[in-house]
Structures are given as C-alpha cells and as structure tokens.
Amino acid sequence: xxxxxxxxxxxxxxxxxxxxxxxxxxxxxxxxxxxxxxxxxxxxxxxxxxxxxxxxxxxxxxxxxxxxxxxxxxxxxxxxxxxxxxxxxxxxxxxxxxxxxxxxxxxxxxxxxxxxxxxxxxxxxxxxxxxxxxxxxxxxxxxxxxxxxxxxxxxxxxxxxxxxxxxxxxxxxxxxxxxxxxxxxxxxxxxxxxxxxxxxxxxxxxxxxxxxxxxxxxxxxxxxxxx
Amino acid sequence: xxxxxxxxxxxxxxxxxxxxxxxxxxxxxxxxxxxxxxxxxxxxxxxxxxxxxxxxxxxxxxxxxxxxxxxxxxxxxxxxxxxxxxxxxxxxxxxxxxxxxxxxxxxxxxxxxxxxxxxxxxxxxxxxxxxxxxxxxxxxxxxxxxxxxxxxxxxxxxxxxxxxxxxxxxxxxxxxxxxxxxxxxxxxxxxxxxxxxxxxxxxxxxxxxxxxxxxxxxxxxxxxxxx
DNA sequence: GTCTATATTAAGATAGAC
DNA sequence: GTCTATCTTAATATAGAC
Numbered sequence: 001x002x003x004x005x006x007x008x009x010x011x012x013x014x015x016x017x018x019x020x021x022x023x024x025x026x027x028x029x030x031x032x033x034x035x036x037x038x039x040x041x042x043x044x045x046x047x048x049x050x051x052x053x054x055x056x057x058x059x060x061x062x063x064x065x066x067x068x069x070x071x072x073x074x075x076x077x078x079x080x081x082x083x084x085x086x087x088x089x090x091x092x093x094x095x096x097x098x099x100x101x102x103x104x105x106x107x108x109x110x111x112x113x114x115x116x117x118x119x120x121x122x123x124x125x126x127x128x129x130x131x132x133x134x135x136x137x138x139x140x141x142x143x144x145x146x147x148x149x150x151x152x153x154x155x156x157x158x159x160x161x162x163x164x165x166x167x168x169x170x171x172x173x174x175x176x177x178x179x180x181x182x183x184x185x186x187x188x189x190x191x192x193x194x195x196x197x198x199x200x201x202x203x204x205x206x207x208x209x210x211x212x213x214x215x216x217x218x219x220x221x222x223x224x225x226x227x
Numbered sequence: 228x229x230x231x232x233x234x235x236x237x238x239x240x241x242x243x244x245x246x247x248x249x250x251x252x253x254x255x256x257x258x259x260x261x262x263x264x265x266x267x268x269x270x271x272x273x274x275x276x277x278x279x280x281x282x283x284x285x286x287x288x289x290x291x292x293x294x295x296x297x298x299x300x301x302x303x304x305x306x307x308x309x310x311x312x313x314x315x316x317x318x319x320x321x322x323x324x325x326x327x328x329x330x331x332x333x334x335x336x337x338x339x340x341x342x343x344x345x346x347x348x349x350x351x352x353x354x355x356x357x358x359x360x361x362x363x364x365x366x367x368x369x370x371x372x373x374x375x376x377x378x379x380x381x382x383x384x385x386x387x388x389x390x391x392x393x394x395x396x397x398x399x400x401x402x403x404x405x406x407x408x409x410x411x412x413x414x415x416x417x418x419x420x421x422x423x424x425x426x427x428x429x430x431x432x433x434x435x436x437x438x439x440x441x442x443x444x445x446x447x448x449x450x451x452x453x454x
Numbered sequence: 455g456t457c458t459a460t461a462t463t464a465a466g467a468t469a470g471a472c
Numbered sequence: 473g474t475c476t477a478t479c480t481t482a483a484t485a486t487a488g489a490c
Contacts, residue, residue: 161392168391203434
C-alpha cells in the first residue's frame with residue numbers, strides 16, 4: 001500500500017475512528033497506521049507528533065461544526081424572541097450535517113468531543129479557548145434571551161449539566177442505539193436521538209432551583225437508617 | 228517507608244485519588260506506589276494486577292454507595308406516591324455520606340464513576356451487571372412511579388441523559404467549583420452542587436417529547452445558508 | 455510482606471536509504 | 473514522501489533474596 005498522495009487523509013480517517021472508539025491514549029500510532037495502510041513513520045512526517053495528530057482530528061470536525069453553530073445562533077439572536085428548545089435546536093442541523101461530511105460523522109464527532117472533554121492533555125479546551133470562545137458566548141447570550149429569569153449562576157451550572165447530558169449520550173450513542181433498537185424494536189437514526197435530547201435539555205435548562213435548607217434530606221431518610 | 232501492615236490501604240488511597248484525577252490508563256503503578264510510599268512490587272503482591280486494583284478501588288466506593296441508594300429507593304417506593312425530585316434526592320444522602328467515609332469522598336466517587344463509564348475495559352459495567360443490577364431496577368421503578376405517563380422508551384433515554392449530566396458534572400466538579408467560586412464570588416460545597424443538579428434532572432426526566440416531523444429544522448435555517 | 459533487580463513488552467519518535 | 477531499521481523510554485509484571 002504505497003504511492004498515492006492521500007496518506008495524510010488516510011491517517012486522519014483511520015485515527016478519528018480509532019480515537020472515537022477507544023480514546024486518545026489507548027490508540028497507538030501503530031494501530032492507526034496499520035488500519036490506514038500506511039507506514040508508521042508517515043505520522044511523524046505529516047503531523048510531527050501524536051499530540052498534533054489528535055488536534056488535527058478534532059480540528060477537522062470543529063471547523064465543520066462550530067462556524068455552522070455560530071451562524072444558527074446568530075440568526076436566532078436576531079429574532080425578537082426565542083424559546084429554550086430553539087436554542088438547543090441550533091445545534092441540530094450542524095450536527096446532522098456531519099453525516100454528509102464523513103460517514104457516521106455526527107456520532108464520531110460527539111464521541112470525539114466526549115473523549116476530548118475528559119482528556120488530560122486538554123486538547124479540546126485548547127481549541128475552545130483559542131478559536132471558538134465566540135461561539136460559546138453566542139450560546140450563553142441565546143440562553144439568556146430564551147429565559148432572562150435564570151441567574152448567571154444558574155446558567156453556568158445548567159450549561160455544564162447540559163454539556164454532560166449531550167456529550168455523554170452522544171459519546172455512547174452507538175451502544176445506546178443498539179440497546180434501544182433491541183428493547184423497543186424499531187430502528188433509530190441520529191436525528192431521532194437528537195430530537196429526544198432537545199426537549200430534555202430545554203426542560204432542564206429552564207428548571208427552577210429548589211428551595212432547600214442546608215443539610216435537608218428526605219423526610220424518611222432518618223427512619224431508613226434505623227434497624 | 229516500610230514495615231507497617233497497611234500497605235494495601237495506602238495503595239488504595241493513593242490509587243483512588245490518582246485514578247480520579249488522571250484516569251486509569253494514564254496512571255502508572257509507579258506513580259501510585261511512589262505517592263503511597265510503598266514498593267512497586269507490593270501492588271502485584273496485594274492485588275495481582277492493575278486491573279484488579281482498579282476494581283478494588285471502584286468496589287470500595289460502590290459497596291459504600293449502592294446499598295445506601297438501594298435503601299433510600301426502597302423506602303421511597305413504599306410511599307403512596309412520589310415526585311421526580313424525590314427520586315433523585317434518594318442519591319443525595321448516600322453521595323454526601325462518602326465525605327465522611329473518605330476525604331473528598333463524594334467528589335472522588337463521582338470522578339471515578341465518570342472515568343469508569345467511558346472506560347474501555349468496562350470495569351464499571353462489570354460491577355453493575357454482576358452486583359448492582361437490582362439497585363438500577365429500583366431506580367427505574369421509582370422513576371415510573373413518579374411519572375407513569377413517561378413511556379418506557381422515554382424513560383430509557385432520559386435515564387441516560389441524566390446519567391450523562393450527573394456523572395459528567397461531578398467528574399469535573401472540582402474544576403467547575405473553582406470557576407464558579409471565582410466568577411460568583413462565594414464558596415461552594417458538594418451539597419450545593421447536588422442541590423443544583425436535582426431540580427435540573429427532575430425537570431429533564433419529566434420533559435415531554437416535542438412533536439417534530441422528520442427533517443424539520445428551524446424556520447430560519449434555510450436563509451442562514453444563503454450568502 | 456517487603457525489597458532489589460530484571461524480564462518483557464509496547465509505545466513514541468527518528469535517522470538515513472531510496 | 474515513503475520505507476526499513478532502530479533508538480529510547482516507560483510501563484506491567486515477576487523472580488528470588490531477605
């Protein structure tokens with residue numbers, strides 16, 4: 001397997017799939033190049049080192065996703081008013097478009113985001129803070145517009161809860177889809193999962209904080225400890 | 228540093244902290260034993276291999292948490308009726324109790340769960356399917372009791388969204404707490420985060436699925452693509 | 455039970471011929 | 473740009489003295 005000038009792309013294609021499935025640390029350059037059918041040394045030639053390869057893989061997707069999300073948010077912000085579900089729907093088309101961009105692109109992207117988020121090396125944080133901070137800011141604005149009653153502190157926490165639900169779900173979307181198709185006996189595409197997710201996230205984001213005193217537990221908690 | 232018979236415990240204590248912070252694969256036995264102040268070979272002597280050490284670390288926490296959660300859910304299920312917030316509150320006391328069990332136990336536990344969930348080796352799945360399936364079943368029942376109108380399919384998906392929000396948030400709770408304390412200028416304990424999380428999860432779990440046709444996007448999506 | 459010393463394997467990276 | 477061969481490092485694991 002030699003000769004053609006698309007070695008770089010073949011490495012990226014193989015790497016993104018392996019990274020998504022197994023994680024960055026768990027995927028060796030040898031596994032990648034062997035799957036790609038290229039020589040081990042070519043990774044170093046084309047990307048310098050493994051860290052740069054990881055960033056190239058993430059960057060290819062982020063560059064396809066983030067500007068599209070930014071546009072959707074911009075448009076929504078130019079409306080007179082909006083609902084929380086509309087805010088989250090802004091991500092729907094950009095995510096689904098990734099399936100045209102690459103086979104299983106949407107699922108792969110979300111798995112990569114999930115991997116990158118808990119990653120020690122902070123690849124994803126690097127992208128967000130150096131390139132896409134603006135899009136995150138638009139998202140914050142849109143959330144505030146949809147529900148101005150939310151305090152900044154509530155927005156902060158709810159956004160992170162939301163990230164967790166979205167990233168985590170999509171990162172394990174393949175496994176979940178298999179289980180769901182088996183248990184409920186019907187086929188599911190990425191869009192169906194996204195359509196389940198949007199109302200969940202919107203409802204959570206709009207949630208009112210409960211009034212709780214410090215140390216309060218369920219009324220029956222005390223009895224349950226007695227034996 | 229030698230002699231005392233608590234080598235096994237010292238290894239567990241060092242390992243849980245390092246695993247929580249850096250992940251299983253990213254933490255070497257050398258790092259663990261050096262932090263614990265014990266000899267490298269003692270890991271193998273006391274635990275056999277690294278895989279068993281990981282399970283021992285997870286198991287110590289799960290054994291402290293799962294039975295307590297099960298009891299809370301049992302008690303709730305014996306009531307005449309319950310709300311969704313009460314269902315999620317069942318986890319509150321068992322989680323917070325971990326802070327008595329080990330320093331920063333609650334945060335460490337959730338970080339470990341987060342690591343274990345995306346872990347390739349499936350340590351966590353192993354525990355759940357071999358030991359704690361019963362507790363998960365109680366949780367499912369409680370959710371159904373709190374909102375019988377939810378279809379089994381909706382419950383399935385919402386539980387996974389919930390797991391994502393909870394695990395992901397708590398796994399990065401230390402970082403989030405730092406940011407929040409800096410931005411909003413007040414101290415936060417684990418209980419405060421849990422109290423934020425519960426109403427969010429309850430609202431999401433109770434969310435009604437939106438009525439959407441296949442392929443529907445935002446009304447303004449078409450225009451935003453024109454240039 | 456604990457230690458030193460070492461076997462074994464796998465990984466990232468690079469030199470240098472073509 | 474691509475290949476073979478190799479360097480270097482770091483990890484798990486174990487043997488065997490104490």
